Amino acid sequence: MALAAARRLLLHAGSRLGRREAVDGARRFANKRVLVETEGPAGVAVMKLRNPPVNSLSLECLTEFTISLEKLENDKSIRGVILTSECPGIFSAGLDLLEMYGRNPAHYAEYWKNVQELWLRLYTSNMILVSAINGASPAGGCLLALCCDYRVMADNPKYTIGLNESLLGIVAPFWFKDMYVNTIGHREAERALQLGTLFSPAEALKVGVVDEVVPEDQVHSKARSVMTKWLAIPDHSRQLTKNMMRKATADSLIKQREADIQNFTSFISKDSIQKSLHMYLEKLKQKKG
Numbered sequence: 001m002a003l004a005a006a007r008r009l010l011l012h013a014g015s016r017l018g019r020r021e022a023v024d025g026a027r028r029f030a031n032k033r034v035l036v037e038t039e040g041p042a043g044v045a046v047m048k049l050r051n052p053p054v055n056s057l058s059l060e061c062l063t064e065f066t067i068s069l070e071k072l073e074n075d076k077s078i079r080g081v082i083l084t085s086e087c088p089g090i091f092s093a094g095l096d097l098l099e100m101y102g103r104n105p106a107h108y109a110e111y112w113k114n115v116q117e118l119w120l121r122l123y124t125s126n127m128i129l130v131s132a133i134n135g136a137s138p139a140g141g142c143l144l145a146l147c148c149d150y151r152v153m154a155d156n157p158k159y160t161i162g163l164n165e166s167l168l169g170i171v172a173p174f175w176f177k178d179m180y181v182n183t184i185g186h187r188e189a190e191r192a193l194q195l196g197t198l199f200s201p202a203e204a205l206k207v208g209v210v211d212e213v214v215p216e217d218q219v220h221s222k223a224r225s226v227m228t229k230w231l232a233i234p235d236h237s238r239q240l241t242k243n244m245m246r247k248a249t250a251d252s253l254i255k256q257r258e259a260d261i262q263n264f265t266s267f268i269s270k271d272s273i274q275k276s277l278h279m280y281l282e283k284l285k286q287k288k289g
């Protein structure tokens with residue numbers, strides 16, 4: 001409830017967390033975890049996730065992300081968004097494991113509702129979305145990229161991308177799976193989902209998880225040049241085409257949002273699943289020491 005109230009305040013009444021300023025003709029607004037810079041005549045916004053250390057999608061981060069997208073969607077001068085990260089070497093570590101571990105069912109349900117909401121908004125956006133993947137992009141990070149119309153990834157073998165849920169002992173929800181199948185085809189998705197494959201940039205390009213791999217210092221310029229090409233297409237025909245391609249996938253979640261929340265909540269609350277998440281979190285800690 002508190003988050004919903006914050007969201008209304010941010011969206012409609014200016015904001016306490018957010019601020020808007022003019023910089024050399026460009027506009028920017030920023031929440032704590034999302035920075036948006038828009039460039040006047042081109043109608044393009046650059047949206048940067050900045051939730052250090054790894055841009056995990058905490059409830060607050062999801063909410064700010066969704067609000068920022070909603071603002072851009074409502075701004076008729078904006079036609080395209082480049083989605084990228086401000087955290088060095090990380091695009092996004094995906095859903096925040098601490099939102100799914102050691103909490104109560106009401107929290108899991110609230111969290112999942114917000115995950116669904118961000119996904120629906122991103123996946124069905126009328127704007128052109130291009131991701132500039134400048135770092136690691138596992139699970140929910142990959143999901144963000146898959147929602148985009150075009151993916152450019154930095155050519156750094158340290159960065160990997162993919163839906164690795166099975167490595168955590170959890171299962172990618174059906175709508176993650178559907179989008180993966182839509183992107184890389186059934187056979188590749190079947191294999192990658194079972195193995196929890198995290199692809200190197202070269203592998204991701206080969207299988208079709210990303211559309212282009214470029215030297216790290218060219219990710220942003222390439223994303224911009226791709227955007228220019230897409231901006232040349234009339235919005236109405238591109239939007240109708242995008243809707244035609246994506247509607248069935250989005251509708252299958254829309255039709256069963258509540259059931260999906262219940263499934264997630266009961267699945268994630270299981271002792272065995274909580275144990276798997278605990279072990280995975282421990283593994284992440286040990287990696288350091």
Ligand SMILES: CC/C=C\C/C=C\C/C=C\C=C\CC(=O)SCCNC(=O)CCNC(=O)[C@H](O)C(C)(C)COP(=O)(O)OP(=O)(O)OC[C@H]1O[C@@H](n2cnc3c(N)ncnc32)[C@H](O)[C@@H]1OP(=O)(O)O
Nearest residue numbers: 056093094095096097136138139140171173263264267284
């Ligand atoms: C029947 C089915 C019904 C319904 C469906 C049910 C379930 C589906 C459920 C969920 C789907 C989830 C999708 C997800 O997105 S799960 C998240 C998956 N993410 C990962 O596996 C990434 C894990 N992280 C990493 O691999 C690495 O951290 C890295 C490559 C992103 C970055 O490596 P670094 O070496 O740079 O940094 P670290 O030292 O590893 O991490 C720093 C710090 O951050 C913490 N952290 C990392 N990732 C996460 C995360 N996703 N959430 C929360 N916290 C994270 C890490 O533990 C470190 O913390 P400390 O500094 O040690 O405190």
